[in-house]
Amino acid sequence: MSPRRGSGRRLKAGVAVALAAAALSMLALQPHSAPTDPPKRRSVYPAHFPDGPGRTVAERSCLVCHSATLVTQQHKDSTGWEKSVKQMETWGVKLKSADRDSLLTYLRSRFGPAEPKQH
Numbered sequence: 001m002s003p004r005r006g007s008g009r010r011l012k013a014g015v016a017v018a019l020a021a022a023a024l025s026m027l028a029l030q031p032h033s034a035p036t037d038p039p040k041r042r043s044v045y046p047a048h049f050p051d052g053p054g055r056t057v058a059e060r061s062c063l064v065c066h067s068a069t070l071v072t073q074q075h076k077d078s079t080g081w082e083k084s085v086k087q088m089e090t091w092g093v094k095l096k097s098a099d100r101d102s103l104l105t106y107l108r109s110r111f112g113p114a115e116p117k118q119h
Helices: 007-029 055-062 068-072 078-090 097-110
Strands: none
Touching: 055 068, 055 097, 078 097
């Protein structure tokens, strides 16, 4: 007796169907948890400055030309912030003396030099 044509294909198709059914059955047996809300994502790039005295001056003076990220990623000492504010003033930022002092105090306190890492 000779084997029928196509019986090999039918056998392979049957095995594939059986494997798919077994996989689905295994998935059905897995415990399902209730769907949860995705975790809240925090922006890597802040749109605002952190709270503190001088924040409004910083937002009014700095965010006109660039994002908060440009400032928040900096960690300058007093001299560095003074140079930056002076440069911004030469580029057109208008600051009253009291606002300038408030801005510098804010920048130093919030974005001063990074603490050295302890080993």
